[in-house]
Amino acid sequence: MSNPEVSWISWFFSIRVWKERFFRLQKKIADLPDNLRIATLTSWRDKERGLAVFAGVFLASLVITLVLIYGVGLSQAFLEESIEQSVFDSKIEFKSAPEQGASGWTNDTVVLQQMCDEVVLRKEFNDCTLVLGKSGLHSEISWGNDAAFYASPLFMQSIESSDQDKKWDTKDLWNYEYTTGPPVINVRAISLLGPEAFDGVLAKRLSENIIYEMGEWKTHEEVNNERGIYIPLDIASAAGAEVGDNLDTLTFTYTYERSLPGAMEDEDCPGEIIEGEEYRLMYCQVKMSLENVTILGIYEPWPQGNPVLAANPIYSTWTLLSEEQQITLIDKDHVYLGITVDRSLLPTSSISAAETWLDTISNDMQKQTYDNGNVKIFYVDMISGTILWLEFVLGFVQVFDYILMIPVVILSLYLLIYGLELSLEQRRREISIHRSIGATADKLKGMVLFELFIISSAAWLGGYILAFFAVPVILSSVGFMQFERLDIDINPVLSIGATFFTILATLGLALLFGRSRTQKFLEMEIDEGVKKNVQSGKPKTWLHVTMLSIGTLGAVDTYQELTTGGTGIISNWFLGGLINIFGPFMLWIGGALILSRLGAYGPKIMLFFLKRTPLLSDVKRGLQNTGSSESTTRLSLIMLLTLSIVTLAAVQGYTGSLVDERTADLQIGSDIKVYSTEPMTSTEIEEAVLNISSKDITVNALTVPMISLESEDGTDANAYVLMNGSENILKWFPQAIPGKDISDAINAYEGGGFSAGPDMAFSLDLEGSGRFGDSADRLYKENDKESELMNFTWEKTDIILTNIDPNSTMTPDEAFEYYTNLMDRDWSNIELSNQDLSNRNFSRTDFSNTNLSGVNFANSNLDESLFFNVNLREANFTGASLTNTIFVVTSDNVANLDFTDANLSGAFSFYPVNLTSPNFEGATCPDGSIQNVSNNCEAGFSENPTPLLFPVYFPASFEVELTYYQTSMRYIGIHEFIPGVATNEMNNYLIINEQGYRNLVGDQEVNNLTATTWIVDVDGLDNDELQVLALLIAADSKFEGADDWETTHENVERNGGIIFGTQGLFTLQYLVASAAAIASAFVFLSLVLNQKKKELAILQAIGASPGQIIRLVLFEILSIVFFSMILGIILGMGLSLAFNGFFNIFGFLFQLFSGTGEEAVISRILQWPWWVITQVTLGVMTVVVIALVFTTRRALRADLAVVLKGE
16 A cells, blocks of 8 residues: 555544544534624625525525426326316225136125225225126236226116106117227116215215206115116206106116127027127126116216226116125126225325325235135226326426426526626625735635525525415416416425425525635635726627527517418428427527617617706716616616516416417307207297296307308309307407408498308409418408409209109108108208217108208118208218118219218118219118128119108109209408307308398298207306306207306316416416516615715715706616616517417427327417506516615715725
C-alpha cells in the first residue's frame, strides 16, 4: 500500500478529525436558533427582497404541485366515477364448475347465504347476496383466456300478458348488444337476487336508478309477496309497459350444457340448441318460468361496465322460484355471491394504491374455504378490471394535460428565477462590503443561503398545501370559470417521490441558484461588486427570431384553416403536425423574448404620441433619457408572459365551453328530441308531451322532412326542409347557416331561399363550394351576382292498375284498402329518409308512398309489410326478415339496396323488378334458395301471391305514372348543418324553405305532416325538470325514447370536448397567470424602483418637485407595463390560434386511440372574451399605480445624502 493511501486512511480514522467534526456540528446546532432569528429579522427588514423570493418560490411550488396532483386527482375522479356505474364490486364463484359427485361446491341456498354472512364480517366488504344469474368464469380474465366468452347468463325469452295493448310480442324485444366485453349471445339477461339485495348497501345502489314516479326499490318481503320484477327503461318503452302491470308468465332459459361446435346432437339437449358462426360454443338452453309477476319499478340503464356480469338485466328475487328450480340453476353453475366493497376504504388517492389494496384482498380471498372446508371458491375482483382500462385512457389524457400546462410551469419557474435574481442582486454590494471588512466567504455564503432557505421553505410549504385545496375546485370545472359540485370526494395524495420532486424543483432550484449567484459575487473583485450596475450578456437574438418565426408559421397555418376550411399553408401533414405541436411553445417563448425589448421602449413610444400633453410638459426631458435597461426589459417580459397566458386561457377556455354547448345543440337541436313508436303530427306530439308532464309548460315541436329533387341540369339533389318557426325552436348558431346572422339567414330561407352543402354546391356549380377559389362564409343577398335563381323538380310516382280482370269482385281501391286494413301499423305517406330503424318490429306495416331512401332497417322484422310506391334507394336491409313482404316498386327505387344475410322468402312483386344491383350476400332469396356464387337471386321476387294477399289478389297490370312538380328558389349560400339533424351527409344536401316544399308536394301533405323524430322546445322547466321529463317521455308507450339537452351537455362537459378536464386546466392557467401578473406588479416593482433610488435622489437634489418625480416614475413604469400588456395580449391571441392546431392534433390522436374515428363537427372558432382580459389588465394597472405611488413616496422621504452616497 502506498504512502498517500496510508495517510488518507489514517486521516479518515483519526479520532482528532472526528472530534473536530463533532464540535463543528455541535456549534452549528447551538447557533441555529440565533441564525434562524437573524435570518428571520433580516427577511422582515428587507421585505421587498424577501417577498420577491417568496412570491417566486410560492408560485412555482403551487403550480408544479398542482400539475402533479391534478394527474392524481384526475385518476381518482375517473376511478370513483367508473366504479359508481357498477352494482357489485366483486363476486365469489365455486372454484370449479359444479359436477355431480364432485366436491368443493354446494346447492344448499342456506349454506350459500351463510357464506355471504361470513364474507360481510370482513371489514373490506359491507354487503353480499346470493345471485342466480350469469354462470361462472372459474379463472382470471387475461389475454389468451377464453373463459369470458363461454360464461352465459340467464337469457330472457318471452313475457306473456293478457293485456293486449302491451307489445311483449315485439320481435327482437330481448335482443341486447353487449359493448364492453365478449358477449356470449346478445340477448337480454335476468338476474335473480337474494333477500339481502333489498336492504342495506345493495338496495341503496339499485334504487338510485329507479326513475322518478316509476316505482321504488321495495323490501324483500314486499317483492316476494307481490311477486315483483324490475325492468330497464328501454324494455318498458318498447313493450309499452308500466309500473303495476301484471304479467301472466315470464320465461327465461338457462344453459343446460355447452360443447364445441358439432359435438352436440338434438337428442342430447332437453331444450333448444343455440349455435352459429358468431358463437364459439353450442349451447343447450332449457326454459324456466315465473308465473303471475308484477312490474314494481322501471330503472334507467347503467352504462355498460365489467363484462363479468350481464349488463342491465331484468331484476327479481330467486325466492319466487321453487326449491327444485333453485337447485337446478345452482347445479348448472348459474350462481355466484355478489359482493360490495366498502368503497370508503378503497384508496382512491392513486390507481397504484387501489391496485395494491385490491390485490391484497384478492390474494387473501383466493385462499378462503367455507362450510368447514367443503366449499372452495374463486374470487373475481371487478374493480381491477375497471382500473386496467383506466390506466390506458388516463395515460393519454395525462400526457395531453401535462403538455397543456407547460406554459404556466415555465412562467412559474421564470418568476422564481427572476425573484431570486432581483433579491440577490440587492445583496451583491452588501456581500462585497462585508468582504472588505473581513467576513469569510463561507460565512457570507452560509448567511445568504440560510436566509434563502428560510424564505423558500415557507413559500414551498404554502404553495404545496394550497395546491391540495385547489385540485378539487379545478376538477369540478365544467366550463371556463364555471364550477359544479362533484358527486365524489377528491382527496389526492402525492407520493414521497413526487413530493421530493416538488422540493427539488422549487426549494432545491432556489438554493442552487442562490449558491451559484453568491459564489459569483464572492469571485468578483470588491470594487466591481460595490458598483451599482454590472454588464450582462447579449441575448441570442437569432435563436429568438427563429422560434418566433416557426411559431408564427403555425399560427398562420391554423388561421388559414379556420377561415378557409382548407388545409392551411403547410400541405405536408407530418411537418404540419410537428409545427402544430411545438409551434405554440416556440411562438410563446420566442415572441415574449423579442417583444419584451420593444415593451421596454414603452416610455419613448408613448412620449412620441403624448409629448404635447400639459401633464408631461415639465417631465418630458427626464423621460427622453429613459432607456431599455435590463430590469425594465425583465419587467416587460413578465407582463408579456403573464398576459399572453391570461389571454390564451380565457380565449381557449371560453371557446371550449362554447364548443361543449354547441355540440349539445347539434345533437339535440332544442330542449328535447323525441322518437315516437308510430308517425305522429306536431299537434299530437305537443299534446302527448303536455299530458306526460305535470308542470305548466309550453311545448312546440318541429320535424325536418326530406325530399328528393332534380336540378334543371339533371343533378340529383336530396334536400332537408326547414319549416317555418325553426328560428324559435332550434338552437341555431352561426357555423350552421350561411353568413353570421341567424335572423338574416332564417328570413332569407323563409323569403324563398335555399342553401347547399359544400359538396352539393360544387355539383351545382354554385359559389361558396371552393370551385371558384371562393371560401368566405357569406349570406348572399337577392341582388348579389352569386345569388342564382334555380328551378328544382320533384318527381311524383303513381302506380296505376290496368288490364284488370273483369270477373273481379273488388275494385283496385277496395282491394288496396282491404289489404292495408290488415296491417298492424300505418307508416304511409311520411318522410323517413336516412332514419335509423334497425332492430325494430315492423311486421305488417304499411309503408305506402313513404320515402325510405337511405333508411337503416338492419335486423328489423318486416314480414308481410307493404312497400307500395316507396323510394328504397340505398336502404340497408342487412339481417332483416322480409318473409312474404309485398313490393310494388320500380327498378330504380331498389337501386343499391343491401340485403346481406336478409331473409326474403316469399317476397312478392306484382310485376318483374330487376334485382341485379342489390347486394344479396348470404341472403335467403324470394324463392327460398340461399345466395351463393352461382345464385345471386336473379330470379327476382316471387310471382305467387303471399298468404295474406291471396284473398284479394287478382291478375292485373301496372303502369308507372310520373308527375313533375317544379318550384324556383334563390341560392343564399352554403350551410354546414341543422341543429338536431344527423350530419353524416349534410355536405351533399340542400336546405330548402317550407314554401318551396308546399309548392312541390301540396298544402295538404304539409299540413298533415307526420314523422317519428321530433325536436321539441319546452318552456317552463329548469334543467333538472327537463331531465325528468325526458325519462317520463322515454317510458311512455307512445315513444321509443327521448334525449334531453341538459343530459347531453353534461356528458359532453364531463367526457367530451377533446379531453377530460381541459376546461379545468384553462381555468387554472387563467387564475395562476392573473395572480402572477398582479403579484409581479406589486412585488417586483418595488425592487425595480429600489434600483432607481439614486436616480430619483439626483432629480430631487437638482430641484424636481415630488409631484414631478411621481409623474415621471408613473409615466415611465406605466408605459412599460401598459405597452407590454398590450403586446402580451396580442401574443396571447397568436398563441390561441396556434393552440387550435395543437388541439386538432391531439383530438385526432384521441379519436385514433379511442377507436371512434369521428371528426369533430363543431369548429373551434375562437371566442374573444375581452371583458375578462380587461378585468385582469385593469387589476394589474391598479396594483402598479398603488405600488409605484407607495414606493416612490417612500424613496422621496429617504435622506438624500445617504442615498447619494449609496449607503
